[in-house]
Amino acid sequence: MRWLSPVLLILIWQVAGATGVLPERILPAPQLIAESALELIASGELADALAVSSVRVVQGFVLGAVAGLVLGVVVGTSRIADALVDPPLQMLRALPHLGLIPLFILWFGIGETPKVLLIALGVVFPIYLNTASGLRQVDPRLQDMATVFGFSRRQRLTEVILPSIAPQVLVGVRQSLAIAWLTLIVAEQLNATNGIGYLIMNARDYFRIDVIIVGLVVYALLGILTDAVVRVAEARALRHYR
Numbered sequence: 001m002r003w004l005s006p007v008l009l010i011l012i013w014q015v016a017g018a019t020g021v022l023p024e025r026i027l028p029a030p031q032l033i034a035e036s037a038l039e040l041i042a043s044g045e046l047a048d049a050l051a052v053s054s055v056r057v058v059q060g061f062v063l064g065a066v067a068g069l070v071l072g073v074v075v076g077t078s079r080i081a082d083a084l085v086d087p088p089l090q091m092l093r094a095l096p097h098l099g100l101i102p103l104f105i106l107w108f109g110i111g112e113t114p115k116v117l118l119i120a121l122g123v124v125f126p127i128y129l130n131t132a133s134g135l136r137q138v139d140p141r142l143q144d145m146a147t148v149f150g151f152s153r154r155q156r157l158t159e160v161i162l163p164s165i166a167p168q169v170l171v172g173v174r175q176s177l178a179i180a181w182l183t184l185i186v187a188e189q190l191n192a193t194n195g196i197g198y199l200i201m202n203a204r205d206y207f208r209i210d211v212i213i214v215g216l217v218v219y220a221l222l223g224i225l226t227d228a229v230v231r232v233a234e235a236r237a238l239r240h241y242r
Contacts, residue, residue: 028209053195068125072130076133167234199215
């Protein structure tokens with residue numbers, strides 16, 4: 001029954017658009033938006049834009065995830081690093097990363113670099129925080145038990161540490177993916193010449209609200225899809241470690 005309310009909302013939207021209650025210049029009817037989406041698919045514009053945007057997200061996510069994991073492991077396993085590294089990172093985390101756009105443009109120009117780095121900056125903190133927190137919360141009794149049984153470093157990692165921190169790290173991954181797509185929406189408006197964001201900006205110049213909505217729907221679907229993939233990976237990983 002969860003699908004009933006969205007379907008009902010779309011039907012009301014369609015009727016309101018078809019009868020003129022909801023003007024097309026404000027919000028086109030779902031049928032018009034679907035037709036625009038099919039046109040973009042048929043012309044190949046949507047596929048090209050989707051490929052470019054996906055590459056940006058993957059690059060930014062990988063860069064931010066690696067940095068977050070490394071920082072999380074260092075801070076989570078060392079009290080000295082916790083005292084020296086964590087405070088400045090927390091200060092940086094308090095800054096809204098999208099507010100750094102002017103600085104990124106001055107530092108890195110208006111090409112691909114600021115877009116990817118902006119995504120990476122948004123990604124790094126959820127993974128860092130969850131990794132460090134997970135390592136701090138590993139049960140000391142499990143560590144002692146591993147020592148008593150003579151676990152090797154590899155066994156200690158695979159049998160004690162990874163099962164303990166996996167749930168939190170994967171939560172960080174899911175949070176980071178959501179931030180990555182959100183950041184992409186803004187980043188692709190920085191003088192972009194391709195990508196979903198460019199498609200939206202170009203549509204704005206021609207008052208194509210239908211195309212703008214298609215782009216926003218694509219962003220939303222990509223976010224939902226990647227979250228679902230991580231959920232499946234999370235379920236399999238946790239099942240493996242049980």
